[in-house]
Amino acid sequence: MTAAPPARRAEDGSPYPDRSRPDFERQVRRMFTHIAERYEWFDHVASLGNDYLWRPRALWDLDRFRAGRPVARALDLGCGTGELARLVTRRHAAARVVATDFTAAMVAHAARVLRPSGEGARLSFARANALRLPFADASFDLVTNAFVVRNLADLDVAFREMRRVLRPGGSLLILEITEPLSPRFGAVFHAYFDRVVPWLGAAVASEGPYRYLPESLQSLPPRAQLLAKLKSAGFSRAEARPQSRGIVTAFLAEAGAPATQSR
Numbered sequence: 001m002t003a004a005p006p007a008r009r010a011e012d013g014s015p016y017p018d019r020s021r022p023d024f025e026r027q028v029r030r031m032f033t034h035i036a037e038r039y040e041w042f043d044h045v046a047s048l049g050n051d052y053l054w055r056p057r058a059l060w061d062l063d064r065f066r067a068g069r070p071v072a073r074a075l076d077l078g079c080g081t082g083e084l085a086r087l088v089t090r091r092h093a094a095a096r097v098v099a100t101d102f103t104a105a106m107v108a109h110a111a112r113v114l115r116p117s118g119e120g121a122r123l124s125f126a127r128a129n130a131l132r133l134p135f136a137d138a139s140f141d142l143v144t145n146a147f148v149v150r151n152l153a154d155l156d157v158a159f160r161e162m163r164r165v166l167r168p169g170g171s172l173l174i175l176e177i178t179e180p181l182s183p184r185f186g187a188v189f190h191a192y193f194d195r196v197v198p199w200l201g202a203a204v205a206s207e208g209p210y211r212y213l214p215e216s217l218q219s220l221p222p223r224a225q226l227l228a229k230l231k232s233a234g235f236s237r238a239e240a241r242p243q244s245r246g247i248v249t250a251f252l253a254e255a256g257a258p259a260t261q262s263r
């Protein structure tokens with residue numbers, strides 16, 4: 001039996017996930033372990049502060065999409081340091097929110113920065129892989145995730161899992177980096193995203209993660225295809241709401257009736 005070749009690493013030795021390898025998921029987890037402590041502030045710097053606006057704006061879009069139906073149980077996937085999960089908990093004052101991530105260092109960081117009073121009493125953290133969720137069918141009214149789906153090994157499996165844990169009529173919000181709407185602005189965006197961001201990453205000993213970042217965007221299907229995948233996974237209504245000229249998009253979807261089993 002021949003040993004698998006060693007995982008790809010950048011010149012500074014930092015993890016640099018390679019989607020073509022069978023251990024891609026493990027590499028993604030190693031990468032997020034590597035950047036967990038500096039993830040949040042680096043994100044604010046690299047996005048030039050725009051990420052402060054993107055998550056609240058996506059939740060605002062979600063409110064209009066769901067037309068104010070109550071949320072008793074919500075699930076945030078790939079919660080990272082918990083930024084979106086905290087906003088969801090504040091926004092839905094009666095909801096119990098479970099925030100999950102498959103990187104232990106991220107969950108530990110998120111739990112450490114959470115204040116136990118206020119929304120902290122309604123928000124709990126757990127480790128879970130988005131492709132194999134440890135929750136019963138129809139157990140949530142709302143599923144959210146931000147900047148996660150680019151990193152998933154199998155989008156179709158993940159979307160089916162998101163649909164499975166939602167009750168019929170429940171809502172899904174996916175916020176993700178996407179291709180800008182106009183080619184002219186896209187050229188400016190890619191000069192920054194593909195060259196400056198990896199250079200900034202290298203300055204904090206994380207060249208691999210921030211060279212992987214633009215590669216991960218290339219692996220994401222265009223908006224229309226992603227909406228089609230959501231419909232195939234059992235979402236009855238699915239819409240895309242681009243922000244910042246399309247640099248990010250909030251995908252909103254409503255869980256349809258469960259598929260009837262054919263005998």
Ligand SMILES: C[S@@+](CC[C@H](N)C(=O)[O-])C[C@H]1O[C@@H](n2cnc3c(N)ncnc32)[C@H](O)[C@@H]1O
Pocket residue numbers: 028029032077078079080081082083084100101102103106128129130131145146147148151152153
């Ligand atoms: C770019 S961070 C986003 C964190 C957070 N949602 C935010 O808004 O900043 C992506 C997160 O997704 C997690 N992740 C990636 N693949 C995952 C998977 N298959 N299952 C669960 N979490 C995953 C990573 O560990 C990481 O914390």
